[in-house]
Amino acid sequence: MRIGVLTSGGDCPGLNAVIRAVVRTSSELGWEVYGFHDGYEGLLEPVSFTVLDRRRTSGIMQLGGTILGTTNRGRFVAKIGHGDKAQIPQEILQQAKDTVTALGINALVCIGGDGSLTTAQQLYEFGVPSVGVPKTIDNDISATAMSFGFDSACTCVAESLDKLHTTARSHRRVMVVETMGRYAGWIALHGGIAGGADIILIPEIPFRYEYVVQAVQKRMMAGYRSTMVVVAEGAKAEDGDYVTTKDAKRIGEKRLGGIASQVAEEIGKRVPWETRECVLAHLQRGGDPTSLDRILGTRFGVAAVDLIRQGKFGHMVSYMNDQIGSVSIPEAVGQLKRVSPDGQFIQSSKMMGISFGDTPVVYEPAS
Numbered sequence: 001m002r003i004g005v006l007t008s009g010g011d012c013p014g015l016n017a018v019i020r021a022v023v024r025t026s027s028e029l030g031w032e033v034y035g036f037h038d039g040y041e042g043l044l045e046p047v048s049f050t051v052l053d054r055r056r057t058s059g060i061m062q063l064g065g066t067i068l069g070t071t072n073r074g075r076f077v078a079k080i081g082h083g084d085k086a087q088i089p090q091e092i093l094q095q096a097k098d099t100v101t102a103l104g105i106n107a108l109v110c111i112g113g114d115g116s117l118t119t120a121q122q123l124y125e126f127g128v129p130s131v132g133v134p135k136t137i138d139n140d141i142s143a144t145a146m147s148f149g150f151d152s153a154c155t156c157v158a159e160s161l162d163k164l165h166t167t168a169r170s171h172r173r174v175m176v177v178e179t180m181g182r183y184a185g186w187i188a189l190h191g192g193i194a195g196g197a198d199i200i201l202i203p204e205i206p207f208r209y210e211y212v213v214q215a216v217q218k219r220m221m222a223g224y225r226s227t228m229v230v231v232a233e234g235a236k237a238e239d240g241d242y243v244t245t246k247d248a249k250r251i252g253e254k255r256l257g258g259i260a261s262q263v264a265e266e267i268g269k270r271v272p273w274e275t276r277e278c279v280l281a282h283l284q285r286g287g288d289p290t291s292l293d294r295i296l297g298t299r300f301g302v303a304a305v306d307l308i309r310q311g312k313f314g315h316m317v318s319y320m321n322d323q324i325g326s327v328s329i330p331e332a333v334g335q336l337k338r339v340s341p342d343g344q345f346i347q348s349s350k351m352m353g354i355s356f357g358d359t360p361v362v363y364e365p366a367s
């Protein structure tokens with residue numbers, strides 16, 4: 001038995017833990033593992049892969065990124081923008097299938113986010129036996145309570161807020177911190193709570209500047225020397241739209257980003273305190289995985305090989321109720337998992353006075 005493994009889409013801490021677990025589990029079964037480079041691109045001419053064994057994958061679990069390389073561009077893009085599906089051209093799928101056949105590969109482990117898992121599904125439907133491993137810092141894949149990389153990203157946000165608190169307090173400033181997360185607010189919510197944010201703006205709860213400013217005023221009037229606003233890159237004002245920038249390398253395509261600058265400007269216009277922005281960007285994706293992500297990645301890697309052993313192709317491993325299980329890939333990629341505005345976490349955050357910019361805030365104006 002010989003299997004292939006690849007990492008696709010944006011990188012994320014914990015990918016190497018999955019690769020290592022796939023190799024170790026396969027080696028216990030006496031299987032060979034080929035690691036394809038730069039995501040699915042490694043399956044196309046010039047075909048590019050490394051034969052992986054226990055020795056080659058020793059000492060990689062704690063490393064961020066992916067030893068195999070990855071891409072969220074290229075010829076296999078199966079989802080565009082806000083989740084619209086795209087059909088991968090038949091000739092591309094055929095070339096990938098030819099590579100798999102020529103190399104005598106019996107199955108592929110595809111580690112990726114919802115776009116890359118949609119690609120895995122298309123390959124599977126085209127006759128390439130494939131299983132999926134959900135990967136994203138955004139935590140927006142349905143049918144899994146968590147994906148590895150998320151905890152590391154939230155840790156980065158929390159640690160950054162720890163630092164920003166001290167400088168903001170020294171200067172009596174309002175600090176607006178932009179997180180990643182695409183169209184889901186998980187990173188902003190979890191990272192923001194862990195880092196002691198006062199105001200959290202997420203895509204699932206459109207906000208009003210009027211209410212955000214009231215929340216800032218209330219805190220500063222109460223004598224605090226700083227206010228921490230965390231804003232997800234996909235957050236938008238009630239009467240606004242997503243803030244994007246043009247991606248010069250991808251003609252016509254847009255990339256989320258820039259909302260922090262807009263929020264800082266709007267707050268700054270309305271309050272006497274200096275308001276500054278900080279965009280955490282790829283710091284959230286880089287660096288070492290937390291122990292939680294190492295463990296989740298390891299458990300996913302073992303489970304992916306087990307799916308192949310059971311012949312459960314077209315399935316993705318998932319984490320639910322402290323158990324690793326599996327679901328069919330279409331079940332997971334049908335729709336994004338987003339924060340529920342009425343959910344327990346949002347409600348409990350509101351109970352301790354965190355503002356999401358969606359309700360008026362009563363405060364004592366300065367006399």
Ligand code: F6P
Pocket residue numbers: 010072113136137138180181182233255256285
């Ligand atoms: O999906 C992961 C993610 O980091 C998003 O949070 C973010 O919008 C996007 O990828 C950034 O991608 P890129 O690396 O292409 O800038």
